[in-house]
Amino acid sequence: MLERLVESLEASPMTKRGDYNYFIHPITDGVPICEPALLREVGCAMVRMLDLEGVDKIVVAEAMGIHIGVTLSLMTDLPLVIVRKRPYGLPGEVAIHQTTGYSKGELYLNGVSEGDRVVIVDDVCSTGGTMRAILSALDQIGAEVADICVVITRGDEDIGRPFKTLVKVAVSESGVRVVDTYR
Template sequence: MKRLLTSVEEAPVVERDGYHYLVHPISNGLPTLDPALIREVVNGIVETTALEDVDKIVSPVTMGIHVAAAVSLVTDIPLVVVRDREYGLPGEASFERPDGETLYVNDVQAGDRVLVLDDLVSTGESLAAVVEALADVGAEVVDVSVVVRRVDTDTVLTDLDVSSLVDVHVHADGAEVVDIVEL
């Protein structure tokens, strides 16, 4: 995970309204996303996630999609993207994120075993809402995995086991790696 470590350590941090944002290629598409970095991340997810029991990968819109699509390509596990647009298809489920935005899930049915995969988790409120929506349609969440987990924010994922490739503490001077998966 050498590239991931370096990319986090070199990532700029910007402040908005007192909150420090990590600007990282995996979670923001900035700076430019190096194919070797995404390859390393995808290999890390494949090696550390229990994929043998997964029917579908579910990724919330937007920035986790490129990682989830790459994992889908490598594993041949179908990908479902949680959308911010209603399509009105049969079985479409909607739910509200903590910020008030309504999201929509299609093509996930009762009994589906899913991996929820995203780029970054800070508080976990949005991921918790996705997991709850999947449970409401009767899907079984096999695993919840993210590339980067911020450990300097208050988390709400008390009943979810979220795996990450790297845990970071973000402050005004940059990001400090707290833990990283060794492969």
């Protein structure tokens, strides 16, 4: 279990975004190509780990939460909410300020209502800025977060509540090392 993920992560090419050591991987970038077997491996592990009891919706962030969310939505039959990087101006839309290790921007949440029970999934948690921003928007709406799972965690970020991860990695200029695998 998770062999494809571990092997491909440790073979990730590296680049720099300012001072940030950025690894390039099919799950986090869709580059160079995302194999169905890898998506299946990730989807099966997440379904096993997540507490899906009574959950109404899966929440993901554009862009690199989308393929993971679609995989889980097809496996669980739960609807998908995509937090977008552009506004739609619909009633109830919540704007969120996102800060990552290498960027800042706005995200916009639609489609979650007060009392909804959701799970959040994403490709990677690094500084935790994206996850904290989404959690604060869901809290503002009055939705309940049943569980959170990311594919990859890098660093020891605090997002204000426990969350699950499939693998934990250490990243340096020379590459990615998987330091823990959860299944």
